[in-house]
Amino acid sequence: MPEIFIDDQRFEFEGNPKVLQFVLDQGLELPFFCYHPSLSIPANCRQCFVEAGTPVFNRETNSYELDENGDRVIRWFPKLMTSCSLEATDGMVIKTHRSSEKVARGQKDTLEFILINHPLDCPICDQAGECPLQIQTYKYGPEGSRFEHKKVHKPKRVQLGPNVVLDAERCINCTRCVRFTDEISKSKQLSIVSRGDKNYPLTAPGTEFDDPYSLNTVDICPVGALTSTDFRFKARVWEMNQTPGIDMTGSKGTNIDLWVRNNLVMRITPRYNPDVNDHWMPDEARKDYRRINENRISRPxxxxxxxxxxxxxxxxxxxxxxxxxxxxxxxxxxxxxxxxxxxxxxxxxxxxxxxxxxxxxxxxxxxxxxxxxxxxxxxxxxxxxxxxxxxxxxxxxxxxxxxxxxxxxxxxxxxxxxxxxxxxxxxxxxxxxxxxxxxxxxxxxxxxxxxxxxxxxxxxHAASYINEAGRIQRTIPAKETVYTSRRLNLEMSLGRLDHFATKFDNWESDDNKVxxxxxxxxxxxxxxxxxxxxxxxxxxxxxxxxxxxxxxxxxxxxxxxxxxxxxxxxxxxxxxxxxx
Amino acid sequence: MQDWRTYEPLLIPSIKDLHKIDVYEKNGGYQQLKKVLSDKEQTPEAVTNTVKNANLRGRGGAGFNAGLKWSFMPKPDGGPRYIAANGDESEPGTFKDRMIFEYNPHLFIEGALIAAYAMSIDAVYVYIRGEYRSWITMMQKAIDDAYAKGYIGKGIMGSKMNCEMYVHMGAGAYICGEESSLMESLEGKRGYPRVKPPFPAQKGLWGRPTTINNIETLANVPLIIKNGSEWFTSIGAKGHPGPVLYGISGHVNRPGVYEYPSGMLITELINDVCGGVRGGKKIKAVIPGGSSTPPLRGDSLDGVRMDADSLRDAGSMMGTAGMVILDEDTDMVDLVWRISHFYHHESCGQCTPCRDGTGWLEKTLLKIKNGEGEIRDLELLLDICFQMEGRTICALADAAAWPVRYSVARFRDEFEARCKKSIYAVA
Amino acid sequence: MEKFEFNKAERDHIEKIIARYPDSQSAVMPVLWMAQEKFGHVEPDVQKLVAKTLDLPEAHVYGVASFYTQYYKEKMGKYVLDVCTCLSCQVCGGYDMLHYIEEKLGIKAGETTEDGMFSIQSVECLGACGYAPMMQITNDIYVNHLDKAKVDKVIETLKQGKMPEFEPIPMRVAEKS
Incomplete structure (x- = not known):
């Protein structure tokens, strides 16, 4: 079976995987923004840099050339390679930031570039806490900024459609949202407009982003450029418990996550299931949280x-x-x-x-x-x-x-x-x-x-539902009733606050228990x-x-x-x- | 080597009305196309080999062997195959292909058709920058005339060869001179360079095998077919042979496009060809091949020739042979700032290092230009260049970084003089 | 509100343009050019027309139109003076010419005169470096070797509603010494 060496560790692979996806599949980390497993690969963010080389094969001896130490001679690509677009080949050698200063520097440099025109408004940004840019900046970014000029200004609070709000200054031009509407929902309602550092995604003038799947762009936006009209400013990510569930608004059996704070479902997001809904869900289904929170029958x-x-x-x-x-x-x-x-x-x-x-x-x-x-x-x-x-x-x-x-x-x-x-x-x-x-x-x-x-x-409750394709899937209790307790019911998931906070840190009250x-x-x-x-x-x-x-x-x-x-x-x- | 003084132009010979098809025909026009179509020995492979052996290096900037590029095309599989002829000509300092459009369009057309024959091409798209509208009209007229005479279209000159030729008008985007971006533009999209692989020969226009050649490159092809590859390699510099259209601008007495063999001494071009520097001033710098090529110091020009090897040794590049001569009064900080402004304006915005790096370069240079800069800003400039070079899909980031990097290195005293003393400086 | 449409002859011409390419998307640039020629700009409603004509998503046409600088996304003056200030033109007095024109017309680069006659833009290299400084008029004629007298003359000609004459590229050969 073909082999690949990542930071001196040997792995075997099948088919023609791209290096980034392969690395992620091994449970290893590599920072990236624009790559998404279900979308085409534009390699534009330049964050997933690795050093890559291939062994030199001698056709005459039908074997790899060896150096004086008996190790394979590696021909290194002269430039840093974007692992998202790099196809793994037999014998390939990869150095990530874990083993290469050059890669670590490359990743840091890219983050520095991204941040020079990115507003540092994390404290008021909905994405904070689940923001790849924020996380990766902490892990791989520069410690300060050397940029001493005015940032590029772009439109803010643009209501793209009924469900999605754009802050163009936060956009890092990964084009995930545009690719989503081009390749997945096929509404083709978004395009990057303008050029250079004035770029940002937008609908055509006078048109609305009313794609029935528009909120997926909010999910895949790696920064806070696209936010949900409905959810924004409602809750911080770290205050909520995230529990897997199943969508109740159709027979597709879309896999979802319920985000609960104080026994109210604050939002619903799609959960990956390659056999059902991939990474996606319709906008309409996200509104189902209201049925869960509002107008409930309580007491017989x-x-x-x-x-x-x-x-x-x-x-x-x-x-x-x-x-x-x-x-x-x-x-x-x-x-x-x-x-x-x-x-x-x-x-x-x-x-x-x-x-x-x-x-x-x-x-x-x-x-x-x-x-x-x-x-x-x-x-x-x-x-x-x-x-x-x-x-x-x-x-x-x-x-x-x-x-x-x-x-x-x-x-x-x-x-x-x-x-x-x-x-x-x-x-x-x-x-x-x-x-x-x-x-x-x-x-x-x-x-x-x-x-x-x-x-x-x-x-x-924990219960099963069978979708139109005959697939049985189940829910997990996400919010408490008067008779259940997150800490006592082993079926329930515990969030960060449940694990680590004192009761004074928690928002919990009995008000929202049915x-x-x-x-x-x-x-x-x-x-x-x-x-x-x-x-x-x-x-x-x-x-x-x-x-x-x-x-x-x-x-x-x-x-x-x-x-x-x-x-x-x-x-x-x-x-x-x-x-x- | 032939003395340049006795050299007679081949790409833009001084023949009156050569742009008219009958004049072109009278002067041996379309005979080379006829030759490859009728001569049994001139198989497509043979033509490709002739061009390869002539070592015709691309005139658009990268300098890659054109025949070798042709040989990358896969075997015909029945599906369509394309040539995109690159007449985007947007690199500042470059203005040579326009000469061909105006004075010798049929030479280019003939060259493109020979290339089409060599690679079994179905259609040639001539991509010309939108600003050249007047010359697009001329090119279109030439193509129409060639269609009327049966040089383009179905059954060319009575042979089995079919090939269409269309002009595609750009609309103001430097990046579309980059070959993959040019293809995106032809496909009616934003001019975003493509990730390679796949290379154009595998997957180019509309997903089909495509070769992209510069206008001047293709115009050389009939000359090579006529006179052979050995003749071609005997012209000019050994490693970079053939006639070259030198576009010379800036502070010289007679700027313009001149055709001479490759490998001309830069000093000869300035002093003898262009009549010297205006007002008899000294040369401060020469940009040898368009704005992206590193500027050479005026005092380092001795013996430097306009060919890839000599320029590499001198610390620059041949590029498009669009030379800009700068006299001693030139403000280098101002100049480099303006070049950075250009790349900032033209960055497509796809890759992070280029999108944000070009702007940062410009803003930092503006700060220095305005007398607000500090010495540490020079180090920062070099660092930004380092962070951009080789980190993007296409070479625009490199093109933006090099003039800054090499200007700061080679004219550092001038940059330092513009910087104020750092408030942190210790006396 | 102004209504934008293509007439039969234009639609036929568009069909011919489309026929040059394997798909209609590729015709977006030439058709945007056609539209700009006809309407003088490609404002959103014109982009909409192009999208409809070619059966393309409006956002796509908007993305393309906004990428290329020669498409006028808003109304411009009857004559757009694109003064090159890049590299060779910069060092040969391009900015002086730009400022002279600005002064003469009483507007800044990026603005249009009140009578709608002139717009001025400071533009990137137009590929006429050997004939600097120079400008282009409304995406059309190149006017080379600018000086104040020539600018005066050109503007006078334009005010009379005429375009300056086409200037052939000077054919250069070294002076034999």
Whole structure:
């Protein structure tokens, strides 16, 4: 296998990797700005310099030429090479800043150049704390500045489009944003304009940067030149906990990170998954943090005299059990949800099977024409496949509306899906039928329900979702509920402040914790209330049971999902969902 | 070596109305194209070899053997292949290709077509800087005439050769004289130099094999085909043979473009060809080949010849042979500041060291020019140059750094005299 | 508001320009030139027209137009006097000529006279170093060997709405001694 020597350490490689990517893949560090693994390589920032050489091959002896010490004779490239654009070849020798003064000087020099026209406004810059320029300047940059002139002035606070703000002075002309709109989103709405040190990215005059993926340019901007209109000045990076999650606004299963401060999700950013969304996500999906933070159902409520009235969990459970006792199993219509997790749906189905209700229904949530060929899907729900693979009966919303209205139905149980709000049926359809709504947000359906049970949302529980391609992926709790604690719940991630700060450094208060529990937990408590023996201690356990009970899910576990960026469920195991 | 005094110009001979196609034809025009097309021995490889053996070194600045460059083209695969003829001519001090456009456009066209034959080219794009609009019109007329006579187009001169030729007008960007930037510009983009590899011969215009040659370089080709490579190597300097268009400007009595063999003594060019320095003044400096080439001190010109080797030994470069003669009254600080201003203005802004370095150089030189500089600023200038050289995709950063580096080194007393005493200086 | 469009003959000509290249993007520079010739500038609305005509992203056309200095991104005077001040022109009095013209027209480089007749620009090397100092008029005629008298004459000619005559490059040979 071909070999390459990096700082005197030998590595083997396959194919034709570029040196920078290869070095990064080995877990070694090399500073860079303009390079991005999913974009073309312009080699313009000149930060990833290395020294490179190739061994001298003697064709006559068919071997490498050796010096008097028996070492290979290396022909060094006379100039510093940009490792991002340098293809690895067999026997190549690379010196990084770790072993070459020349490289260290080159990297320092480039940073000095970048900084002479870069405003040093880190204290008020959103990017500070996650800024490659800031980090690399600390690590590789010069200690002071020798530049004693006026910096080049460019436009500031330019509203490029609805979601993105430009500060052209901070721009270091890496062209990542332009390449993104050229190569990934293909809107081609940005270009570098002007020339030389007056360069900066801009839209054509009179046009808006309304690319549905525009905020990705903010993610990949290596400085604070592009910032999010929505997020800017809201929170510093180091104040937030970053937790992996799954997007809930479509069936693509886009991998995301939730950034939480004081139990509020401050922003959502894409998380790399080469098999799903690469490094990207749509702008619209980022706004989903509002659903997580705002208008949440907290504490159960029951309808008294046409008004929702907060009640205790105990009363909620008693009421539920009493009502199910009043009707025959055939009179209960159980509606699962493509918006809820596999675990919640599974336990819902299992709970009602015990009561003798054999069928669980769900309404798909499809908006024709919404999707594109990229990350936005017609399907607005993250887990329709979850419902299908659990064997639920699929309806289009109107058909489900008819089923609800049927005279034989005396009780309707709805899991996390605002069916009335999305027009499946009018509120009148459930009048006179005892309606239970287990949901996350106040909505038309919760208003119409006789009993409302607040359940955790994707940001508060560990649960799985199956995307349109049949890939099962899971969330990790990002924010606390009234009943969970970041420090006690081992499923939750800890941030820098949790690890190192005193409690006075932290922003935490109880204000933003929602009084809710996972739907499965509510259901098993109902069983336990009546002396039943349905017991799970975590959703992890539920998934283990699903994996052993249902063919489609065989071999699936949280551990595997974590290790493998989610698991594509085997096609041959997938059942054809029942459709009515 | 032939005495320059008896040399008769070949690229711009003094024949009246030579730019007209019938006059050009009467004077043996397009016969060399005919020769390569009709003579069985003149295979494309043979033509390429003749040019290679003639050691025709590129006249655009880099001085690379043109025939060798042609030989880098891969074998034809049926897809299109291109020549981009570089008439961007934007390096300050350079104004020679314009002579060919005005006085002998058909010589260039014939040369380009022979090159096209040698490399199986489908189309030649003649990139001319936008400022040369008058000469673009002349070039276009010459091309139209050559089309009308069947020298360009389908089945050239009754042969199987097809080749188109188009003029592409630049619009004010020095960087487009850099070959990969020129290709980007031709493709309708911002003139950003490309990362190499891939080289143009592999992946040039529109992703296809492309060779870029300077106008004057191509104009030499018919001469070589006519007289052979040995004849060509016998003209002028051994390592850098052939006729050269010397564009001489600045403080001389008769500035202009002169055609002489390569390897002329700089002093001869100034004193005998151009009638000496204006007002009989002494020479302070000579920039031998366009603004990017390191200036030579006026007192170091003895025996220095205008060819790559002699100039390298003297500490400069041949460049485009656009010589600027500067007399003893020239303010070197002012001059170098203006050169830096040029490169700052023309940097495309792609690579960090050039984008920000050129501006820093200019600002520092302006400070010195205004009497605000300190001695330490001279060290800073040299450091900035060091940080720019060899660190960018194209050579513009080097071109910007060299005049500064070598001016500060060779005229240091003048720079120091402009600096104020540092406030930190110890008496 | 002024409306910018190409007429049928111009559109046909554009098709011919496009045919010179493998793709229409490559025609952006010649078509920007055409537009500037017709409208006197390539302001944003003209760039939009070029983008539409060639079916290119507007941002791309903007990026290109703003890269090349000869495209006028805003309206200029009827005659744009591009005075070379670079290197050979600098050392042969280019700045003196520039300042003389500035004084004469009462505007600075980068400005346009109130009557919209003249703009002055201090420009980089125009490739006429042997005939310094010199200037170019509205991307067209080169006027070489400038002195005050010649500047006066040229401006007078322009005021009458005429372009100065084309000056052939002097053919040089060494004086045989």
């Amino acid at each position: 409520s029951i309808k008294l005299d046409g008004e929702q009235v907060k009640t205790s969990w105990n009363n909620a459970m008693l009421t539920f059990n009493e009502e199910t006792g009043k009707v025959k199993p055939s009179e209960i219509l159980v509606i699962g949800s493509p918006h809820a997790s596999v675990e919640d749906n599974y336990v819902l189905s299992k709970f009602f099977n015990r009561l003798g209700v054999s069928d669980v229904h769900f309404a798909n949530d499809i908006e024709k024409g919404r999707g594109d060929d990229f990350l936005i899907t017609d399907d607005r729900a993250p887990n329709a496949n979850g419902c299908r693979f659990l064997g639920f009966t699929e309806h289009d919303p109107a058909a489900l509306g008819k089923a609800v209205s049927a005279s034989g139905v005396k009780m309707v149980v709805i899991l996390g899906d605002d069916l009335i709000g999305r027009g499946a049926f009018p509120a009148e359809a459930v009048q006179g039928k005892f309606t239970v709504f287990m949901g996350t947000n106040n909505c038309d359906t919760s208003n119409a329900a006789n009993l409302v049970v607040p359940i955790t949302c994707s940001a508060e 009084d809710c529990i996972p739907a499965w937990e509510f259901l098993i408590r109902l069983v336990q209330e009546t002396g039943g023996d349905l017991t799970y201690t975590s959703s992890r356990e539920i998934m283990d049971e699903i994996a052993s009970a249902i063919d489609t899910f065989s071999g699936v576990s949280f551990e595997r999902m974590d290790d493998e960026y989610g698991i594509p469920l085997k096609k041959e195991n997938q059942p054809q969902g029942k459709t009515v």
